[in-house]
Amino acid sequence: MSAAFSADDYINQIMRAAEAQAATSPKTEFNRRGFLKVVGLAGGGLVLAFHVGGQNLAFAQDGVKRTAGEKKEFAPNAFLRVSPDGSILIYSKGPEIGQGIKTAFPLIIAEELDADWKQVKVEQAPINPAVYGRQSAGGSRSIPTSWDQLRLAGASARAMLIAAAAQEWRVPVEQIRAENSIVIHTGSGRQLTYGALANKAALQPIPDEKSLRLKDRKEYKLLGSRISGVDNRAIVTGQPLFGIDQTLPGLRYAVFEKCPAVSGKVKSANLAEIKKLPGIVDAFVLEGTGKVAEVMPGVAIIATSTWAAFQAKRALKIVWDESEASKDNWHEWIKQAEALAKQTGPETIFSAGDFTKATADAKVVEAFYRYPFVSHTPLEPQNCTAWFRDGRIELWAPTQNPEAGLAAVASTLGLPQEKITIHQTRVGGGFGRRLINDFMCEAAAIAQKVNAPIKLTWTREDDQLHDFYRVGGFHSFKGGIDKSGKLIAWADHFITFTADGQQPTSGGDLRPDEFPAQVLPHVSLTQTKLPLKTPTGPWRAPRSCSIAFAVQSFIHECAVAAGRDHLEFLLSIMGEPRWLKEGDPYALNTARAISVIKLAAEKAGWGKPLPKGRGLGLAFHFSHAGHFAQVAEVSVDTNKKLRVHKVTVAGDIGPIINLSGAENQVEGCVIDGYSTALGLELDIVNGRIQQTNFDTYPILRIPHTPEVAVHFIQSDFPPTGVGEPALPPVAPAIANAIYNATGYRVRTLPLVREGFTV
Amino acid sequence: MQLTINGQQYTVPDSEGSTPLLWVLRDHLGLVGAKYGCGVAQCGACTVHVNGSPVRSCVTPASAVVGQQVTTIEGLAASVGKTDGRLHALQEAWIEHDVAQCGYCQAGQIMSAAALLKNNPKPTDADIDNALAGNLCRCGTYIRIRKAIHAAAARLNERAAS
Numbered sequence: 001m002s003a004a005f006s007a008d009d010y011i012n013q014i015m016r017a018a019e020a021q022a023a024t025s026p027k028t029e030f031n032r033r034g035f036l037k038v039v040g041l042a043g044g045g046l047v048l049a050f051h052v053g054g055q056n057l058a059f060a061q062d063g064v065k066r067t068a069g070e071k072k073e074f075a076p077n078a079f080l081r082v083s084p085d086g087s088i089l090i091y092s093k094g095p096e097i098g099q100g101i102k103t104a105f106p107l108i109i110a111e112e113l114d115a116d117w118k119q120v121k122v123e124q125a126p127i128n129p130a131v132y133g134r135q136s137a138g139g140s141r142s143i144p145t146s147w148d149q150l151r152l153a154g155a156s157a158r159a160m161l162i163a164a165a166a167q168e169w170r171v172p173v174e175q176i177r178a179e180n181s182i183v184i185h186t187g188s189g190r191q192l193t194y195g196a197l198a199n200k201a202a203l204q205p206i207p208d209e210k211s212l213r214l215k216d217r218k219e220y221k222l223l224g225s226r227i228s229g230v231d232n233r234a235i236v237t238g239q240p241l242f243g244i245d246q247t248l249p250g251l252r253y254a255v256f257e258k259c260p261a262v263s264g265k266v267k268s269a270n271l272a273e274i275k276k277l278p279g280i281v282d283a284f285v286l287e288g289t290g291k292v293a294e295v296m297p298g299v300a301i302i303a304t305s306t307w308a309a310f311q312a313k314r315a316l317k318i319v320w321d322e323s324e325a326s327k328d329n330w331h332e333w334i335k336q337a338e339a340l341a342k343q344t345g346p347e348t349i350f351s352a353g354d355f356t357k358a359t360a361d362a363k364v365v366e367a368f369y370r371y372p373f374v375s376h377t378p379l380e381p382q383n384c385t386a387w388f389r390d391g392r393i394e395l396w397a398p399t400q401n402p403e404a405g406l407a408a409v410a411s412t413l414g415l416p417q418e419k420i421t422i423h424q425t426r427v428g429g430g431f432g433r434r435l436i437n438d439f440m441c442e443a444a445a446i447a448q449k450v451n452a453p454i455k456l457t458w459t460r461e462d463d464q465l466h467d468f469y470r471v472g473g474f475h476s477f478k479g480g481i482d483k484s485g486k487l488i489a490w491a492d493h494f495i496t497f498t499a500d501g502q503q504p505t506s507g508g509d510l511r512p513d514e515f516p517a518q519v520l521p522h523v524s525l526t527q528t529k530l531p532l533k534t535p536t537g538p539w540r541a542p543r544s545c546s547i548a549f550a551v552q553s554f555i556h557e558c559a560v561a562a563g564r565d566h567l568e569f570l571l572s573i574m575g576e577p578r579w580l581k582e583g584d585p586y587a588l589n590t591a592r593a594i595s596v597i598k599l600a601a602e603k604a605g606w607g608k609p610l611p612k613g614r615g616l617g618l619a620f621h622f623s624h625a626g627h628f629a630q631v632a633e634v635s636v637d638t639n640k641k642l643r644v645h646k647v648t649v650a651g652d653i654g655p656i657i658n659l660s661g662a663e664n665q666v667e668g669c670v671i672d673g674y675s676t677a678l679g680l681e682l683d684i685v686n687g688r689i690q691q692t693n694f695d696t697y698p699i700l701r702i703p704h705t706p707e708v709a710v711h712f713i714q715s716d717f718p719p720t721g722v723g724e725p726a727l728p729p730v731a732p733a734i735a736n737a738i739y740n741a742t743g744y745r746v747r748t749l750p751l752v753r754e755g756f757t758v
Numbered sequence: 759m760q761l762t763i764n765g766q767q768y769t770v771p772d773s774e775g776s777t778p779l780l781w782v783l784r785d786h787l788g789l790v791g792a793k794y795g796c797g798v799a800q801c802g803a804c805t806v807h808v809n810g811s812p813v814r815s816c817v818t819p820a821s822a823v824v825g826q827q828v829t830t831i832e833g834l835a836a837s838v839g840k841t842d843g844r845l846h847a848l849q850e851a852w853i854e855h856d857v858a859q860c861g862y863c864q865a866g867q868i869m870s871a872a873a874l875l876k877n878n879p880k881p882t883d884a885d886i887d888n889a890l891a892g893n894l895c896r897c898g899t900y901i902r903i904r905k906a907i908h909a910a911a912a913r914l915n916e917r918a919a920s
Binding site: 097098099100226227228229231232233235236237238239240241242244245247253278305306307310377378379380381426427428429430431457459460660661664665667668669670671672675693694695699700701702703705707708 | 773777778781784785786788789790791792793794795796797798800801803830831832835845848849852853854856857858859860861862863864865868886887888890891892893894895896897898899900901902903904
């Protein structure tokens with residue numbers, strides 16, 4: 001089994017686990033984990049634990065920080081505690097990677113608790129999935145998988161506060177209401193604060209969750225408003241929030257150099273020379289576990305400062321054994337794909353009707369699309385602080401996936417999970433990169449060999465060279481248009497990659513339900529898989545982030561060939577309003593699709609007269625349970641100088657939790673989508689990534705930022721996530737706008753490859 | 759070697775003279791607001807002020823700032839006379855406009871913006887684009903950064919007028 005194969009297998013496992021969780025309806029999941037009262041804890045008060053899978057799991061004492069002599073407080077469950085002074089502490093259970101969950105999760109609890117948001121303090125919850133359930137940020141699944149769990153946590157605490165007041169006043173609970181951290185007796189107007197009730201509330205029985213009434217949307221006071229992020233003050237004053245900011249007494253600073261071509265091994269290194277350099281404590285070879293998602297072979301350097309470590313890393317001379325290393329070459333793959341494009345693929349992904357027969361007397365449109373490998377490039381490079389002592393390890397990690405990190409570190413060190421403690425830090429950008437915890441495993445493996453806590457810091461170059469990249473791909477399309485101008489047939493020969501010779505590599509799978517396969521009568525989706533060793537992984541809106549460009553651009557090509565308006569053509573493909581799998585939030589709902597497409601078009605002024613060289617472009621994409629349509633307005637001059645003026649977005653993700661956060665995510669998705677489509681491409685030569693810093697990997701800068709208008713349709717479907725689904729339509733909307741402005745069809749990303757500049 | 763940072767004197771071993779100011783701040787002095795993003799003055803996450811001008815601390819040797827006034831994000835508010843937890847108008851605007859997503863680049867963005875406002879109290883969008891073109895935001899918060907700078911400028915101008 002090659003190293004690349006094990007990594008890919010591991011990544012696919014993570015993604016499957018995330019998706020399986022989402023497939024269980026959150027409600028059912030919560031019911032399986034009913035609250036269980038646990039009494040008699042040190043520090044007073046009472047705590048609710050979860051009841052998981054028939055096994056009672058007492059709420060772990062170390063699950064929540066407690067200090068000796070702490071004042072008695074009302075701690076109804078692992079998510080919140082109310083102190084007698086009225087302050088409310090809410091624990092946010094998921095990693096904060098910039099998606100705003102550290103504000104959104106507590107808002108959901110506070111809404112059902114009827115808490116005064118000004119009295120709420122938020123802390124990151126400890127990593128303990130047995131207590132908190134899912135603790136991972138990926139797939140835009142934080143909100144849908146936690147919505148009911150968090151609402152019930154807030155509502156049960158509120159019920160206990162009301163019950164305590166009812167006892168105090170000797171009135172029925174029905175006569176008591178709560179608002180802004182105060183309970184009020186409706187008849188007499190008597191009031192008690194949550195703080196005053198905290199001790200008595202702790203003595204109340206835990207309410208049966210079936211007895212709890214969750215609020216109707218009309219009753220929301222916090223949800224749907226614009227709330228500033230809970231860490232904002234700490235961010236703008238430079239407080240030590242991030243993984244890279246962590247420090248410990250006696251801390252040593254570590255770097256780790258791996259082969260730039262994945263799977264290369266250390267043959268020899270100038271360790272003696274390195275150890276003599278100023279500030280260097282030690283240098284040694286790590287064989288690693290041979291798994292890209294854990295630890296690959298390399299040289300670790302331990303120093304008294306980050307800079308000493310970086311300097312020594314530059315002086316390293318390593319001879320690599322590259323006999324099993326990657327020889328991948330992007331330009332070779334392009335040539336192979338272009339040659340294969342003329343045929344259909346050897347494997348069938350999905351077929352419906354009869355494509356050949358249906359296109360016999362139809363107008364057939366053909367086109368070949370390509371998009372490149374790209375990296376995640378979070379601004380905070382991978383890093384992790386680790387301290388190994390007395391057979392236990394403690395890690396401070398900016399990870400998106402601490403739950404999986406526990407298992408990965410356990411596997412790397414051969415330690416049982418109970419000997420591993422993970423402290424979740426704020427994360428300086430995720431985008432899918434930090435679902436894989438290789439940086440944690442490396443820090444753990446290094447810490448095991450050093451008699452001090454260590455902080456492993458990757459350089460920017462390390463981060464670019466050792467990513468789990470968004471995979472590139474190729475689509476050879478045929479579209480069939482009948483005499484009435486209707487799109488009746490669709491063929492896509494998808495040319496992708498495989499690490500194990502069997503499954504498509506992570507992020508490189510075209511699914512049978514990819515739009516528009518399920519809404520057209522004659523469909524042929526086939527596939528060719530080219531072998532690769534370059535590690536790939538989930539990148540913001542995996543699959544959709546790349547496939548949408550090809551699919552939604554080609555639909556526009558078909559509209560043009562049919563002589564029809566793109567908006568009208570796209571709406572007609574959607575057909576009758578229907579949910580393709582009733583009740584499944586991950587299945588397309590054409591009614592919701594039609595609504596967002598119409599709204600985006602209307603808000604952008606679809607059909608308005610525009611000067612020469614200026615155009616509007618439309619695209620829709622459904623992914624991660626979010627329906628999103630976008631219209632880009634661009635102008636292009638005769639030298640192919642491009643300006644994206646404005647992107648109008650319409651989305652339906654159900655009710656909005658934090659409007660400011662949701663709008664911020666959409667703005668970010670548009671800018672990320674444009675940045676990537678415009679200028680980002682990794683060249684792979686002899687297994688080596690060529691773009692190692694921002695000088696050659698030009699992330700979009702402020703002068704090129706378009707205006708973004710965000711419109712949400714707040715439907716009554718349960719809320720879903722917004723970190724990803726607003727990204728996929730950006731690239732095709734811009735490409736289609738370029739066509740409408742100039743008549744030039746973009747079929748290759750990035751746009752700079754097609755000669756466009758800004 | 760004596761460094762003046764946020765009005766305070768720090769003694770740093772002479773052997774660190776060639777170490778970039780960024781790493782002296784972060785590893786030696788515990789001031790971690792300035793961030794490492796690229797190490798080659800491309801991303802601006804490490805931006806601090808030297809005598810009021812924005813510099814990239816990742817490529818500025820510590821010895822180069824001896825005798826100069828260094829201000830980091832931790833000392834920005836105090837540098838304009840805001841003490842006791844009060845903030846610079848830009849920091850307030852950043853909170854009110856909920857600018858940050860991951861937040862990693864924002865200290866650098868604010869330091870670049872603060873230097874801009876000092877010289878140009880009423881910047882246009884184009885002025886902001888010029889002054890902040892060296893600061894990357896991977897999350898794409900540029901729209902809010904512009905809004906927050908305009909809001910802070912308006913507030914400072916109001917205060918100056920009253």
